[in-house]
Amino acid sequence: xxxxxxxxxxxxxxxxxxxxxxxxxxxxxxxxxxxxxxxxxxxxxxxxxxxxxxxxxxxxxxxxxxxxxxxxxxxxxxxxxxxxxxxxxxxxxxxxxxxxxxxxxxxxxxxxxxxxxxxxxxxxxxxxxxxxxxxxxxxxxxxxxxxxxxxxxxxxxxxxxxxxxxxxxxxxxxxxxxxxxxxxxxxxxxxxxxxxxxxxxxxxxxxxxxxxxxxxxxxxxxxxxxxxxxxxxxxxxxxxxxxxxxxxxxxxxxxxxxxxxxxxxxxxxxxxxxxxxxx
Amino acid sequence: xxxxxxxxxxxxxxxxxxxxxxxxxxxxxxxxxxxxxxxxxxxxxxxxxxxxxxxxxxxxxxxxxxxxxxxxxxxxxxxxxxxxxxxxxxxxxxxxxxxxxxxxxxxxxxxxxxxxxxxxxxxxxxxxxxxxxxxxxxxxxxxxxxxxxxxxxxxxxxxxxxxxxxxxxxxxxxxxxxxxxxxxxxxxxxxxxxxxxxxxxxxxxxxxxxxxxxxxxxxxxxxxxxxxxxxxxxxxxxxxxxxxxxxxxxxxxxxxxxxxxxxxxxxxxxxxxxxxxxxxxxxxxxxxxxxxxxxxxxxxxxxxxxxxxxxxxxxxxxxxxxxxxxxxxxxxxxxxxxxxxxxxxxxxxxxxxxxxxxxxxxxxxxxxx
Numbered sequence: 001x002x003x004x005x006x007x008x009x010x011x012x013x014x015x016x017x018x019x020x021x022x023x024x025x026x027x028x029x030x031x032x033x034x035x036x037x038x039x040x041x042x043x044x045x046x047x048x049x050x051x052x053x054x055x056x057x058x059x060x061x062x063x064x065x066x067x068x069x070x071x072x073x074x075x076x077x078x079x080x081x082x083x084x085x086x087x088x089x090x091x092x093x094x095x096x097x098x099x100x101x102x103x104x105x106x107x108x109x110x111x112x113x114x115x116x117x118x119x120x121x122x123x124x125x126x127x128x129x130x131x132x133x134x135x136x137x138x139x140x141x142x143x144x145x146x147x148x149x150x151x152x153x154x155x156x157x158x159x160x161x162x163x164x165x166x167x168x169x170x171x172x173x174x175x176x177x178x179x180x181x182x183x184x185x186x187x188x189x190x191x192x193x194x195x196x197x198x199x200x201x202x203x204x205x206x207x208x209x210x211x212x213x214x215x216x217x218x219x220x221x222x223x224x225x226x227x228x229x230x231x232x233x234x235x236x237x238x239x240x241x242x243x244x245x246x247x248x249x250x251x252x253x254x255x256x257x258x259x260x261x262x263x264x265x266x267x268x269x270x271x272x273x274x275x276x277x278x279x
Numbered sequence: 280x281x282x283x284x285x286x287x288x289x290x291x292x293x294x295x296x297x298x299x300x301x302x303x304x305x306x307x308x309x310x311x312x313x314x315x316x317x318x319x320x321x322x323x324x325x326x327x328x329x330x331x332x333x334x335x336x337x338x339x340x341x342x343x344x345x346x347x348x349x350x351x352x353x354x355x356x357x358x359x360x361x362x363x364x365x366x367x368x369x370x371x372x373x374x375x376x377x378x379x380x381x382x383x384x385x386x387x388x389x390x391x392x393x394x395x396x397x398x399x400x401x402x403x404x405x406x407x408x409x410x411x412x413x414x415x416x417x418x419x420x421x422x423x424x425x426x427x428x429x430x431x432x433x434x435x436x437x438x439x440x441x442x443x444x445x446x447x448x449x450x451x452x453x454x455x456x457x458x459x460x461x462x463x464x465x466x467x468x469x470x471x472x473x474x475x476x477x478x479x480x481x482x483x484x485x486x487x488x489x490x491x492x493x494x495x496x497x498x499x500x501x502x503x504x505x506x507x508x509x510x511x512x513x514x515x516x517x518x519x520x521x522x523x524x525x526x527x528x529x530x531x532x533x534x535x536x537x538x539x540x541x542x543x544x545x546x547x548x549x550x551x552x553x554x555x556x557x558x559x560x561x562x563x564x565x566x567x568x569x570x571x572x573x574x575x576x577x578x579x580x581x582x583x584x585x586x587x588x589x590x591x592x593x594x595x596x597x598x599x600x601x602x603x604x605x606x607x608x609x610x611x612x613x614x615x616x617x618x619x620x621x622x623x624x625x626x627x628x629x630x631x632x633x634x635x636x637x638x639x640x641x642x643x644x645x646x647x648x
Contacts (some may be wrong), residue, residue, distance in 0.1 A: 073603055106604030138604055191619060192608065224620045256621040260548055 013072060020067050020078040026055055027085040040087045040120070061088050068094055073105045080108055084115025092121050096129040099145075109133070110140040117148030127153055134166050139190040142166070146193065150200030159204040163197050164213055176212040184216045191222040198225050202232025211236060215247055223255030282307070282375040301373075304505065307529045311373040312536035319365035319540025327544065327551050330355035335403050337552055354549055357399045358541060359556025363392045365537035366564075370530050378526040379437030380571050383427070384564065385530075391476060391563035394419045395556030402555075410555065417473060420563075424472035427567065428465035437523060437571065450576045451644040454517060471575050472566045475582070478589030479562030481611045486549035487542055488613060488627045492584040492634035493561050494538040499581040499641045500568045501531030506645060507572050516645050524572055534564060547624045577644065583637035584630055588612055 027033060032045045046057035064086065067079025080098065083091035098104050099112040113133055116126050130152070133145035146163065153159045164172040169187040188194050198217045201210050214236070217229035230251065237244040285301035300306050330336075337356045366388060374381045394416065402410040411419075430436060431445045438445050446464040447456035460467055483489035506512045508525025538561075544551040553561075562585070569578045579586045588611040595610035608615040616626045 077603075106602070107599075108603065110604075140605060222620060256619075256625055258622050260623070262548070 016070070017072065017075055017078070020063075020075050020082070023055075023060060023063060024078050024082050024085065027060065027082060030055065033085055033087060036120075042087070042089060057086065060086055061090065064088060064091065065094075068098070073108060077105070077108050077111060080111045080115055084111070084118035087119050089119060089121050092116065092119060092123060092126055095119075096125045099129045099133055099141075106138045106141065109136070110138070110144050113141055113144035113148050117144070117151040120151060122152045122154075127159075131159065131162050134162050139193055142188075142190070142193045143196045146196040146200055150196075150203040153204055155206045156204055157206050160201070160206055160210050163201060163204065164209055167194065167197050167213060167217075172209070172213075176209050183219060186216075186220075191220075191225060194220060195222070195225045195228050198228035198232055200232075201229075202235035205232070205236055218247070218251050223257065226252065226255075280372050280376065282373070304508075304525050304528060307373045308501075308505075308532040311369045311529045312532040314369040314372060315365045315533040315536030316540045317536075318368055319361055319537050320543055322361055322364060323540065323544045323551070326358070326361045327355050330357060330360075330551070335399075338403075338406075351549070354552055356403065356552040357396070357554040357556055358545065358551040359392060359395055359399070359553050359558070359560055361544075361551070362537050362541050362553060362557045363388060363560055365540055366530075366533050369533040369536065373533070374529045375526050378523050379435075380523050381526050381530060383430070383437065383571065384527065384567055387423070387427075387563050387567045388560055390423050391420075391560040392556055395554065395559035398555040398559070420473045420476060421469060423563075424469040425465065427472065427570070428468035431468065431570070432464060438521065445573075447573070448575070449573055451574075451580055451641070452647055454648045467575070468570055471570060471578065472563060474589060475566035475569075475578055475585065476559050476562030478582070478585035479565070480555060480558040481592050482585055482588045482613075483553055483558040484611060485613055485617075485623050485627050486547040487545050488630055489553065489558055489561075490538050490542050490545055491627070491631040492582060493565065494535050494542075495631075495634050495638040496565055496578070496581040496585075496641075497531050497534045497538065497568075499577070499638050500565065500572060500574070501528045501535065502642060503572045503574055503577070503645070504528045504531060504568065517648065519573070521571075521573065527568055527571060531568065534561070547627065577641055580637050580644070581641040582634075584634045591615075 030049075032049055033040075042057070049055060049057050060082065064079050064082040067075050067082065068091075070076050070079065076098075080095065082088075083095060095112040095115050099109050099116070101109070113130060116130060127149070130145045130149045133141050134149070136142050136145070146166075149159055149162075161172075164176075167186055167188050168175045168184065175184060186194060188197065194217065198214065198220075201214055201217075205211070205214075211233065214229045214233045218226055218233070220226050220229070230248065233244060233247065281301045284295075285298040288295045289298040289302075290296065291299075335355055335357050337351055337354045367385065370381070370385060370388075376382070394411070398411040398416065401407040410416075431438065436445055444456075444459065446460045448458050448460050448467075449456050479489060479493065482492065504524045504527035506516055507518050507521045508523060508528070510520050513520040541551075541553065541557070545553065565578065565582060569575050569581075591607055591610045591612045594606050598604060598606040608618045613626055613630065616629075617623065
């Protein structure tokens with residue numbers, strides 16, 4: 001009975017979607033794309049892939065371009081993901097446009113931000129689009145934009161200011177320069193975004209303000225934010241730094257989580273899996 | 280079965296005079312619960328061993344990778360078998376099997392357990408990741424609930440010949456039925472059964488998470504069925520007396536006993552998962568009992584956890600497919616709390632606390648009306 005509702009058009013659409021999904025899965029599993037974005041050389045990878053009989057890089061690129069202009073948003077979404085997976089530098093402009101287009105579907109914009117980080121091409125357009133998206137009203141876009149900025153921008157005071165504004169508001173200077181408070185009301189209420197800020201502040205932060213913000217993030221309610229802030233602080237200040245030791249001496253180390261372990265699984269992997277590796 | 284012994288052999292002055300005990304609901308409630316508990320405790324280990332031998336194990340799901348579901352991979356599932364046996368054996372022993380309500384609820388248990396069993400079988404044995412497809416699952420639930428709806432308003436209704444009208448809709452905190460649903464009663468029954476059984480299925484995601492609220496909501500409906508089936512109590516609380524629903528409290532006791540016994544093995548870290556067979560069956564049982572005691576809307580309070588979890592899944596699904604963005608970090612809601620870095624046992628205990636509070640509120644509606 002259900003097959004009555006399956007029109008030719010819907011079946012074709014489904015076929016295209018399934019093809020796109022298969023291609024994405026293939027790209028994800030391909031070893032060629034599992035290198036650092038900075039070490040990725042498009043032409044070299046493409047020729048190696050042709051030699052080894054793997055997917056044709058140029059054909060995949062062409063298909064990804066076709067997907068991102070599809071009417072169906074789910075296919076467009078896969079196209080965006082595909083651009084990121086194959087590290088296609090030609091797709092950066094299209095991704096920037098999609099990210100900046102406020103009418104575009106939330107998932108597509110989120111994945112565009114993520115793909116820009118994966119491609120790793122530090123262009124003015126990409127940085128602008130990502131910086132703008134840090135203040136988007138959808139939290140997943142904010143999170144991915146911050147993560148990608150952390151990967152692309154490097155240490156820059158402008159990016160640091162953008163992250164601090166997101167975290168504390170426009171008057172972040174006043175918030176940070178006043179008497180040291182025991183607690184700060186963050187402007188950013190979403191813990192995932194705060195976690196991304198804490199993680200990337202260490203990569204982009206250059207001033208004392210970044211250290212102060214991380215110090216406040218060490219008092220966050222969510223332990224994962226505290227953990228990321230701790231890592232960033234150590235990245236910025238160095239583990240042997242006297243001030244770093246002073247700041248971290250009072251960190252709340254309790255948290256609401258622990259990792260469950262089946263001791264037998266550990267024994268098994270120690271004996272059986274390692275043996276297999278040796279063989 | 281034991282009730283039949285009382286009916287056929289009891290005589291005040293014979294050696295069988297002790298059989299009068301089987302007449303009392305309270306006695307049968309207590310012993311149904313104890314029997315169910317003992318059966319699930321005793322059968323638990325052999326069932327786990329059998330499931331392991333048959334390789335009926337949980338496989339980790341990709342979408343839960345963020346919370347590392349792979350740690351649980353290999354734990355036997357389809358513990359619903361244990362639950363169903365632990366419910367049905369005491370039910371057959373301690374309930375009055377000639378009671379229409381009991382016949383319906385036993386049929387419910389069998390129907391949903393068969394559907395759930397098939398679903399689990401497809402997932403585990405035939406490695407079909409999604410099990411029974413959603414339309415097929417809904418169709419099975421639809422057929423059952425449609426038949427139930429028709430039965431309840433027909434001449435064969437268990438409510439007949441009391442004055443209680445099956446199609447009247449009661450809501451908590453209000454003394455009188457708010458409306459007569461008439462023919463809309465059938466779609467209403469379908470909605471209640473399908474929504475509840477699927478919502479319970481969604482809740483079953485963490486060790487011990489589903490069974491706790493199930494025990495509490497069954498307790499609430501057990502109390503309601505006892506009160507509504509007792510002429511004096513129903514008059515005192517100003518409810519419509521529904522003849523025969525008292526027997527349902529014996530069945531509820533069996534569900535509670537089986538649930539506690541199952542929790543013995545399902546408590547964190549679980550040795551056994553209930554699978555779809557358990558969750559779907561228990562969801563179906565709660566829905567049908569609520570329908571039979573004419574407190575359908577009370578499920579929202581008594582099973583608040585199911586309602587919230589079901590709602591989050593529904594909203595997230597709509598949001599993802601039609602708006603293209605997430606409303607919640609993850610759905611069902613318990614995964615959102617895990618994503619916030621809260622340990623599994625803590626999430627489970629907190630959900631139990633919420634379920635307990637709402638179960639108490641649901642019980643208070645006996646008096647506050």
